[in-house]
Amino acid sequence: MRDISKEPAAIEELQALGFMTTPVTKVGDTVIVGFDEAKLKETLGL
Numbered sequence: 001m002r003d004i005s006k007e008p009a010a011i012e013e014l015q016a017l018g019f020m021t022t023p024v025t026k027v028g029d030t031v032i033v034g035f036d037e038a039k040l041k042e043t044l045g046l
Helices: 008-016 037-044
Strands: 024-027 030-033
Touching: 024 037, 030 037
Parallel strands: none
Antiparallel strands: 024 030
């Protein structure tokens, strides 16, 4: 978990992914924008 309010590098990583919104969840090469419970569960194999 990264906190963009406390980690300038986290903001830069978010911008490098092309996003200016939160939450963004990255699991391996999968990027999930927003809170998508179904996609999170699918990606995590739950």
